[in-house]
Amino acid sequence: MKNVVYTNSSAETIKLGEEFSKKIKNGGIILLYGELGAGKTTFVQGLARGLGIKRRIISPTFIIIRTYKDEKFYHIDLYRVEKETDMETLGIKEILKDSKNVIAIEWPEKIEKLIPKNRAIINFQYLDENKRRITYG
Ligand SMILES: Nc1ncnc2c1ncn2[C@@H]1O[C@H](COP(=O)(O)OP(=O)(O)OP(=O)(O)O)[C@@H](O)[C@H]1O
Numbered sequence: 001m002k003n004v005v006y007t008n009s010s011a012e013t014i015k016l017g018e019e020f021s022k023k024i025k026n027g028g029i030i031l032l033y034g035e036l037g038a039g040k041t042t043f044v045q046g047l048a049r050g051l052g053i054k055r056r057i058i059s060p061t062f063i064i065i066r067t068y069k070d071e072k073f074y075h076i077d078l079y080r081v082e083k084e085t086d087m088e089t090l091g092i093k094e095i096l097k098d099s100k101n102v103i104a105i106e107w108p109e110k111i112e113k114l115i116p117k118n119r120a121i122i123n124f125q126y127l128d129e130n131k132r133r134i135t136y137g
């Protein structure tokens, strides 16, 4: 059963991410699909808030992985990564070893075949400047 949510502001998407964090706070993989500006990082800001992270969440596009070690949280953005890049090279394999880690991945299509099947999938769709359609489950 698909859940569909429409958000009308970034604050609403952050709130949704915060809610979602309750489901995965003991560990899990979240794949975030959607075009540029669809709201993936915004959602992750809420996710991080829900996990008790006080630091500002900025997009890891240029560094690929941002680690919040104390909270076992990893924010990954594969936008700039070559398709099917080896996960070992990226350091993701190592992160997946600990099932208590919470791992949020933007642009996961680059490595989706290699990701374990127990994962949450969230789709983001841009509708207009402030409106997004978000589906999951
Ligand atoms: N309802 C909404 N939900 C999420 N973001 C919104 C919403 N309305 C407006 N925005 C704005 O849209 C932008 C979403 O950018 P964000 O970085 O979250 O996208 P992204 O999917 O991570 O893109 P990228 O693929 O470039 O990483 C932000 O500037 C945010 O403030």
Ligand SMILES: [Mg+2]
Residues within 6 Å of the ligand: 040, 041, 042, 059, 077, 106
């Ligand atoms: Mg992003």
